[in-house]
Amino acid sequence: MSRTKTKDDSSNKGITQLQKDFIDNAKTKKLEETIVKLNETIDKLIKQLENKESEILSLQKESNQNNQITNFAAPLADEELISNAQLDRLKHAAMNRELSLEEVKKFDLLVKNKRLAQGETTTIFADYKSLPPGIQKPELIRIASKKVVEDNSGE
Secondary structure: OHHHHHHHHHHHHHHHHHHHHHHHHHHHHHHHHHHHHHHHHHHHHHHHHHHHHHHHHHHHHHHHHHHHHHOOOOOOOHHHHHHHHHHHHHHHHHHHOOOOHHHHHHHHHHHHHHHHHOOOOOOOOOOOOOOOOOOOHHHHHHHHHHHHHHHHHOO
8 A cells, every 4th residue: 555655646746746847837938938028129129229329410410510500600780890990990099099089989989880780789777777686775875975976076
């Protein structure tokens, strides 16, 4: 009887081993399929990345070409060219001697014309529509009082 029991035990061990092998083979097969799918996904992502990199390079080249085109200076208006030339002459004259009243008036007029040609305002404080932030009323009164005193002392 002990012999049959041993045979049954060995056949049970064989079946158990076959089941383990079958499960291991199934797991291995699933792992292999997963690895194949992962490799396919990785290959697809690498191709997409290469396409994106080449697209980025072409866009950068196009952007650089557009920047070069827009970096060209717009032609100056005649008024601005004349103002620049005359202002240069006055600058050289001012380096060598004091400008006459007539030349100072020309300078003022040329600067205003140049600013107008550039689409800018001709007044220095045109950007101030209100008082600068942080100035308190007492300080304004002090400044105004000082200005009145200075104006009266010059008379």
